[in-house]
Amino acid sequence: MTRKQRRLTLIGVAGCVLAIALGLVLYAMNDTIVFFNSPADIQAKNVQPGTRIRLGGLVKEGSVQRGSDQQISFEVMDAQAAIQVSYKGLLPDLFREGQGVVAEGVLVSPSMFRADSVLAKHDENYMPREVADTLKKQGHWMGEANAVPKPQ
Template sequence: MTRKQRRLTLIGAAGAVLAIALGLVLYAMNDTIVFFNSPADIQAKNVRPGTRFRLGGLVKPGSLQRGESQQISFEVMDAESSIVVRYRGLLPDLFREGQGVVAEGVLENPGVFRADTVLAKHDETYMPREVADALRRQGHWQGEGKASQQAK
């Protein structure tokens, strides 16, 4: 085998190893690449308690309850289902019932999500694109119609 053939064989083998490594990494990250999960996604996937992820949807009107020592409970909903979220701390200033929210934390049991971070939208027409797309697919949110009417 000539020197050029050995070099090409080595480059080909290195490329194959890199391709296999990339495939394994992408396969392992398959479920964790999602920016958030809606309540319907969580029920459909049968997420096990103790799993850490982001939950996105709308804060259900009338569900906000404030307890002692900054303990807060509310429901995040989509068109199909809702999940109770428990959070200890200060909520963002723009957090309201009926508005979009993304909470990051751990599923305690199938109906309760313990959040350690809560993100709210920043003005009346903004909603994270992933949340808006999921709610629009389910036919529950019509945000762009409102924005285009306000621009006129």
């Protein structure tokens, strides 16, 4: 084997090893690449309690209950399901009922979620494309009809 053939063989083997490693990493991250799960997704996928996920949807009207010591509970809903969320801490200024929200935390049971952080949307016009598409499919969001015109 000449020096050039050995070098090409070494480069080829290194490339194969890198491709396999990349494939294994992407396979392992397959379920964690999702930006959020809606309540219907969580029920459909049978997510196990104790799993760390992001829950996205709309805050259900009339569901926000404030307790002592910054304890807050509310429901996040989509067209098919709702999940009760408990959160301890300060909510974003833009958090309110009927508004889009993404909560990150741990699923306690199929109908209960304990959030570590809560992110509120300014309005539906600024939602991530995935959230807006999900809400459009379910018939909950009509952003174009209710959109506020942008200043010229």
